Amino acid sequence: MQVPEQDAAESAPQAVSSFLERRREQIAQRWADAPLFRTVFTVSRDEAVEAGKAVVDALSQVAATGRLDDIEAPGFGAVRDQLGRTAQTRARTGATPSQISDEVSALREPVTELLRAEFADPAAPHAHESVLALTVLLGTLRVVVMETALHAGSELIERQRQQLLEVATPVIQLWEGTVAVPLIGTLDSARSQVVMESLLEAIVDQRARYAILDITGVPTVDSLVAQHLMKTVAAARLMGAECIVSGIRPAIAQTIVQLGIDLGSVLTRASLADALAYALGRQGIEVTRTDAGASAR
Structure with missing residues (x-):
């Protein structure tokens, strides 16, 4: 239904707010067929319509305050909840x-067409302002x-990074x-913290008396890496476990x-096998070789 030029006392934001409230159903129906909603709500179109209505209500609230360009306007909280989750879903599907x-921008045209149809003269100043x-x-x-x-x-990238760190440092x-942590790759501050916490x-969980840090797969050891190793060794000692660093290559x-x-206070062994043999020996376990192969008793 077309309406005449609105009262000059009604501001453009107020006119937009009234329009959004009045055309809520129609806008939501059009948005339900837009790519942003259609590709997320694939099971039920009704869900897409309801999601659209929630966004329209939020936009109407923002327009009523006149804070059209303020991303901190209260009404945008609902938009973050609804369209933010929708956009996240699209991102997880590879968008x-x-x-x-572009999909968010595509929501503008259906609403603009409905708004222009509200005015008897779409070229009038108030229509243009709205x-x-x-x-x-x-x-x-x-x-x-x-x-x-x-x-x-x-946030997702940070969680994945943390998960990769944990996977890359198994105990x-x-x-x-006797427990061991085989380290592979660069040992930076973030990873060192994960190593220490995991170890x-x-x-505690295994009631381990011996902990082996195997650095065979660490390409280089500088002063920072050595400092991280020293801290981990010290922390293990405080927990009642003797820590052994193995895999120190000639280079x-x-x-x-x-x-x-100075690694004088750190117990080192050339290989993981040597470190394990030391830990077993300290526990009174003797390893011998039989004709059938190696066994332990």
């Missing part, structure tokens, strides 16, 4: 930020959605009372000497 941005206000509002909507999606993406029970937890040994790094 790029550029694609998500369309401009709606454009600003939907532009801010796009910023809010992308900000939320990117923030969620950063293995070699024998009753200390294993010492690494030369580097440690050249850097003047």
Whole structure:
């Protein structure tokens, strides 16, 4: 239904708010067929419509405050909850930020068409101001959605990074009372913290008396890596376990000497096998070789 030029006392944001409230159902129905909603709500179109209604209600609330370009406006909280989750779902299915941005932008045209149809004279000044206000509002909507999606993406990447660190630093029970951490790759501060936490937890869980840090797979050892190793050894001692560093290759040994790094307080062995033999021997376990192969008693 077309309406005449609205009262001049009604501002463009207020006009947009009234329009969104009045055309809530129609807008939600059109948005349900838009790619952003259609690709997420694949089971039930009704769910897409309800999601659209929630966003329209939130936008109407923002427009009523007049804060069309303020991403901190209260109404945008609901938008972050609804469209933010929708955008995150799209991202998990492989959609790029550029694609998500385009899909959010595509929500503007159906709403703009409905708003223009509200006016008897779409070229009138107030009609133009209302369309401009709606454009600003939907532009801010796009910023809010992308900000939320990117923030969620950063959190997901951080969680995955933490999970990879944990997977890359497994603690293995070699024998009753003996655990080992085979380290492969660069040992930076973040990974060293994960190594220490994982090792200390294993010492408690397994009641381990001996802990082996095998650095065979660590390409280089500098003063920072050595410091991390020393801290881990010290922490293991405080938990009542003797810590052994194994896998020190000739090149690494030369580097440690050249850097003047003092590992005198750290028990070292050339290989993981040597470290395990030491730990078993300290526990009174003798390893012998039989004709059928190696066995332990």
